[in-house]
Amino acid sequence: MILQIVKLRSNLSEEDLLSKAREREPQFKAIPGLVQKYYVKTSQQGEYGGVYVWDSPESLQSFQKTDLAKSIPEAYEIVTAPGIEIMDILFQLRND
Numbered sequence: 409m410i411l412q413i414v415k416l417r418s419n420l421s422e423e424d425l426l427s428k429a430r431e432r433e434p435q436f437k438a439i440p441g442l443v444q445k446y447y448v449k450t451s452q453q454g455e456y457g458g459v460y461v462w463d464s465p466e467s468l469q470s471f472q473k474t475d476l477a478k479s480i481p482e483a484y485e486i487v488t489a490p491g492i493e494i495m496d497i498l499f500q501l502r503n504d
Contacts, residue, residue: 417487
């Protein structure tokens with residue numbers, strides 16, 4: 409499994425960003441290979457992020473080619489290039 413952490417700065421207010429995320433939620437739920445996504449707010453003012461758990465590198469790569477992935481900067485009014493980290497998950501604590 410793959411962990412992807414994306415941090416971004418947005419022109420949207422927190423309320424508007426959450427509204428946009430909820431609006432797009434069904435599209436993200438339908439992504440093949442996306443095990444889980446967490447919407448997060450960092451300790452930095454105006455910085456938000458997504459923590460994605462993918463079943464494989466191939467699922468992540470397939471998603472990156474989609475219109476949904478390409479629409480993220482515009483949808484969330486991102487003001488600078490997002491910070492992205494990708495890590496292999498060695499094991500998970502719980503299996504429930």
